[in-house]
Amino acid sequence: MSEAIPLVDLRAQYAVIREEVTAAMQRVLDSAGFIMGPEVSNFEAAFARYIGAREAVGVASGTAALHLALLACGVGPGDEVITTTFTFYATAEAIAQAGATPVFVDIRPDTYNMDVTQLAAALTPRTRAIIPVHLYGQAAEMAAIGEFARQHGLWVIEDAAQAHAAEHRGQRCGTLGDIACFSFFPSKNLGCYGDGGMVTSNNPELAARVRRLRDHGRIAKYEHAEMGWAYRLDALQAAVLDAKLPHLDAWIVARRRAARYYTELLADVPVGLPVELPDNRHVYHLYVVRSQARDALVEHLHRAGIGASIHYPLPLHLQPVYRDRGWGPGSFPAAEAAAAEVLSLPLYAEITPAQQERVAAAIRQFSSG
Ligand SMILES: Cc1ncc(COP(=O)(O)O)c(C=O)c1O
Known part of the structure; x- marks a missing residue:
């Protein structure tokens, strides 16, 4: 039988980028700086530039990105968040992690993305946000979703876990709502060698809140303004991603x-x-x-x-x-x-x-x- 054809071939990719990635990892090992530091901030700046967003905050996974984006928007217990029923479980799981309740809508049968005509029926006085998912790498109908959100005072949190570099009306996913969440799970279009994620936003206040929440609610070395999480992006993963981004x-x-x-x-x-x-x-x-x-x-x-x-x-x-x-x-x-x-x-x-x-x-x- 001829050779198997895998769904995704990360070894074929590694063969092409082996030297750059190995050098980047070696640089981190030599520096012994594994948590935060220049590897993370350099990659955040490069990713923000690439997406066209003002801010990018490296986090531990796509799921952590969603969890923190929801918290930064003030979503919590008693709130409802509208999202699609046809997505990876983490989209809805993060809503529950924030203490809120997911409310599902159906999809368009052609693109598999959220059916925007169903948003009105899903709306209640408790609705605080919408999470459109750019499924399989194609943007949801962000113009219509944004218009609906403006009319009803809702946050738009993009789940761009599958949509690095995808565009809607010439603008990249990650800049199309109030705040956006990326995954760098190894098989993603841009993936690291473990877990990693990114939050992007054009709103500096939301980004600052995510920055604080990802690192124990920290405002100074041993000073904590609120409860946070240990949701940082590893320096090693940031270095790998920085080598891959070009x-x-x-x-x-x-x-x-x-x-x-x-x-x-x-x-x-x-x-x-x-x-x-x-x-x-x-x-x-x-x-x-x-x-x-x-x-x-x-x-x-x-x-x-x-x-x-x-x-x-x-x-x-x-x-x-x-x-x-x-x-x-x-x-x-x-x-x-x-x-x-x-x-x-x-x-x-x-x-x-x-x-x-x-x-x-x-x-x-x-x-x-
Ligand atoms: C649509 C979607 N949302 C969220 C996630 C969660 O990302 P992660 O696995 O990095 O936590 C993924 C991928 O795994 C995903 O495909």
Whole structure:
């Protein structure tokens, strides 16, 4: 059998950047400065510049970013936060960590992002914020979400965990709401070698609050103004990310090229293909297709050595953790249909046309078999 094609190939990426990353890590080891310091502040400045945001604050993970962004906006017990039911669990988990309650809305079936026409029905006097998720690397409809939030006095907290360098109307995700949250989980478009995250904002007060909360509520070495967390970004991870950031533009171009090639290869195969809205620059963190025979197709691909995966098989409103919230099958039909039908195909900057042709051939074989 020919060589397996993984969903994500971090070893292929490392082979390209090995020297820069190793030198960056060595620099941190030689300096023995592992917590905060110039590695973290340099990367924060570089990332803020890259995104086009005024402020960037390095944190321990994407989940920590969401938790602190919510706290910085003053979201807490008794408050409700509207988000999508079709996302990674951390989006809603962070709302609960802040002491608030997630309220879900369904998705658009074409982009899998929050259906903005459902926001009004989810609004209550307790609603304080909206968390749109830029799922799979495509921006949510931020203009409409921003307008709704302004009308109702709500914060907009972007979950940009999957959307580094994605754009909406020419502006990067991370600058489209009041505050934004990125993940540097290793498989993300910009990933570190462990856990890491970033909060970005154009609001210096929100950023200052996140800065304090990530580090024990500290205002001076042993002076603490409030309860905080140990949510700092490691200097080692910051150094890795700083070495990787100059490659991100080229990686996104390669991802978009590979996405276009899949779309070409699969044009005549009966699977649903990703839809990129005209307002958006999709960065294809995941290339997601859909099929009514999804489970059998995934099994077929795995047998062929192809690392297809499912993001996500169970929408949040059906998760065991929300059993007592009164949601059930049928509550959010578009998300439930997506959860039953989506599959993610191998995609990374280094994927070769030959590998993509093998993936497409296996899907074609399944469809005609
Ligand atoms: C949409 C979304 N939100 C939040 C997170 C949480 O990020 P992390 O794993 O860095 O905590 C992730 C990724 O894992 C994600 O994909």
